[in-house]
Amino acid sequence: MTRQTVRIAMNGVTGRMGYRQHLVRSILALREQGGLDLGDGTVIWPEPVLVGRAEHKLRALAERHGLEHWNTDLDAVLADDSIDIYFDAQVTAAREDAVKKAIAAGKNLYCEKPTATGLDGALELARLADEAGVKHGVVQDKLFLPGLLKLRRLVEGGFFGRILSVRGEFGYWVFEGDWQSAQRPSWNYRAEDGGGIAVDMFPHWEYVLHELFGRVRTVQAQVTTHVPRRWDESGKPYEATADDAAYGIFQLDGGIVAQINSSWAVRVHRDELVEFQVDGTEGSAVAGLRGCRVQHRAATPKPVWNPDVPTTEPFRDQWQEVPDNGAFDSGFKAQWELFLRHVVRDEPWRWDLAAGARGVQLAELGLRSSAEGRRLDVPELGR
Known part of the structure; x- marks a missing residue:
């Protein structure tokens, strides 16, 4: 050896x-x-x-x-x-x-x-x-998460048929730092120090969307600072100058529509801190950090809207867990x-600095889209 x-x-x-x-x-x-x-x-x-x-x-x-x-x-x-x-x-x-x-x-x-x-x-x-x-x-890193590896397996296996849409929810409540310590460093909330959830998370969403579903063609975003006052590591109050939430709509190759919400000012009512729901003509899936559940076309129930009676269908129980079929490392x-x-x-x-530049581009365009209040094209970058 x-x-x-x-x-x-x-x-x-x-x-x-x-x-x-x-x-x-x-x-x-x-x-x-x-x-x-x-x-x-x-x-x-x-x-x-x-x-x-x-x-x-x-x-x-x-x-x-x-x-x-x-x-x-x-x-x-x-x-x-x-x-x-x-x-x-x-x-x-x-x-x-x-x-x-x-x-x-x-x-x-x-x-x-x-x-x-x-x-x-x-x-x-x-x-x-x-x-x-x-x-x-x-x-x-998110491409190598067990949940997204299972999702890739479904995509490559043709499970979805024609993919229609992707819905993503990411985030959790980051404490302000006064009565409970914050889970993230204070620089994340100062734009002058490179902080902001759009510049942090849009690069992630670019490579997840690009690798699994297709290149991002357009972006329309709304960013905001929900919690304007926070306390730093020494207990000193400061004004948050960076966005702590970003809501994006992306159009991908093939007409796929992706909607992803990112927030450090949201309380979690999901099974995992990030989840993606993918809907296609033949089936749907919900993938998180580790788990992935599916519902095939043939097993899709037929709900009927009736707000006058209680819902009796156990919707979550109607999905099937995707097996690991192998060991997953960090x-x-x-x-x-x-x-x-x-x-x-x-x-x-293939995950080089050019791929990294695409993520920076999407974050920059997302912030600009929010500032200008309009949808923007995402030009293809050369080397």
Whole structure:
């Protein structure tokens, strides 16, 4: 067995997403399983180098997980020829400059989304990475969720017939931070720091819709700030300058209509924090993070509207659960494995910075649509 070490500079691991999903549940999980076995006698051994601005936080993380390498000097890390990959999970406003430095240093790169604060910046990153000849990828984790993998199985198997519509509901109540601590960082609610649910979630919806159902052709959105006053991590009140809810209608290839509501000011009355209902001529499905239920045309009941009598039909009981038919790993870890194989073996990869730019474009157009009160076309982006 040959072990090939891949050193990864991980910037932003002191944040919630960078720490939990990428460091602990992806890279450290790979190390705990003995590395990534390529099946030919080679094992990829990921070696994280923690990067950030807070020395005490980095040192504490390294000690907690028995890691040797960390540094607060990004330039020094990027100058290290032994670093194979630069990963970025910083706040959005800091990402663009750091990724440019990584590209200039010739590092393969993998980053969270949105890749930049605006479309021009996102396209520039894709162009620079292509010109530098480095391998590049963007996290598109929801494609690897068990519920959406089951949904993809249904789409590819022709279960729906002609797909008519997609309805998505995402969100939960994020506490204001005064009498109960908030579940999300305060920068999420400051537009000047790159916050806002549209710039956060529309990139997700772009790749989910694009990959499963077809390219987004038009967008009409309404964004708003339902909770204008919040309290930060130190208990200090501040005015929320970014949107905390975004309601979008998207037209896709083939005339499919998608409606997706995203909100941090909604209380959950769903089985999961995100759910997508897909309706087609032959059947329908409701998919969440893990589960997926279906109702075929032949098993569809025939409800009759009568508001004068109580509803006796158990509508939820009339759906069938889609079986797992296999084991599902963490979506973040699954995509990390594919990217590592892409870097080491040049295996196929399509979730690059150009794909990330499409997400930034949709968020930008969604905000513009809301500001102008009209539906906008979504132009196809070149490389």
